[in-house]
Amino acid sequence: MSVYDFTVKDNKGNDVSLSDYKGKVLLIVNTATKCGLTPQYEGLENLYEKYHDQGFEILDFPCNQFAFQAPGSAEKIDNFCTLRYNTKFPRFEKIKVNGRDTAPLYKYLKDQKPGRIQWNFAKFLIDKDGNVVDRFAPSEKPETLVSSIEAQLGR
Template structure:
């Protein structure tokens, strides 16, 4: 079991950002994209962040362009889009890869500890499964994350609590967060 506060990531400006700065907080770590069908989840994420930040919640946003090229902009363009369109206030980091040989170690560790178990049931889940399976083939055993807006919940103790796929209900995500706060 990892202590995720021991990891460092890359800030938008390219500097090292140790997650130890968030020690004692509840983290929701999300890979995102600005041109995805799930991009409207930024509204829910910002609402959850605004409602629970004072209780110790941090949402950490990691743009990723590995899923159908849905995050093609620069870090500055992505940040501007999210700030203007969704008024996001939570921290956004440098665009990363979450799959393959160049996968960010944080996401590789999170997804190894909580592997993909499916998108659930329904038409949207079935359609997404087909696209995700095709995309994952190019990464083989290093296909850690199946699509944009996969979320990992880390408790105040630095240990992984849960993984949520983009098709999971955001109300379930919020309830899990509240259970950690």
Template sequence: MTIYDYSVRDAQGNDVPLKNYEGKVLLIVNTATKCGFTLHYKELEQMYEKYHAQGLEIIDVPCNQFGEQAPGTNEQISEFCTLNYNTKFPQMKKSDVNGTNELPLYAYLKSQKQFEGFGEGKTAQMLDDFIKKINPDYKNTSDIKWNFTKFVVARDGTVAARFEPPAPMSDVEACVAKLI
């Protein structure tokens, strides 16, 4: 199986085969509209505008599994993103990224790039402390830990990198730019 064997549903419920994005650099991210990391939408949109013409596609997968921070319907989430961040990249149907009902795409992504920690800094330590209270063994699974985990996929379909929410967006952009 490759990434191009998977599909997701867009916000209207239409099937979107990832084969449609073959040859592009993909940035796949689970998002939430009521999270401390929601400001990442601004930088994601800036990256999209900067690199889209060169082959970047962002696949936004709203997810309500982390603190129920993606409330509302698909339409309400889309409206929020458009009004507040003027997002133009594709937004998919709100979906699970962990557990029994997780998108098969996310099972694949997690099998390709394991969790390697939150990194350094105050935000990373705060997230580590918080997640430990929910699941003391969280470091030993490849599960998505929180909103705005990002996977970067190279033009050949290989999963090149996984960035946890506290990772600087400049690091994400550097990875994307290298692959463009």
């Protein structure tokens, strides 16, 4: 099993098979727009711009489970991220990352790199074969992931 076996909903409610990302290095992140860590969107976009042409994707999953810090509709969240941080990476529907209603993708991610998601902006690095190779705490700034991303890209 790999992340490619999952289908998720984009922020418009359409099914997206993660197999569409085969051969790419992925960073899967649960995010929030009203969090002390929200400025990490800037660092994430910098990574995306730097490595996207080399086969890198960021998959953004808003999560309202932590102090309700991702309020509003998918459209409001997308507008905020686009206008405030000029993000261009794909955004998906709001999900739950802990508890009884944990999204199947996040159950799998946590099985591969165990532990409860502590807050918004937890990051999972996925290799080109769809395997979870690393997990980063919410407090880890995106710029600290450069060497890990480059290693997966073969640089």
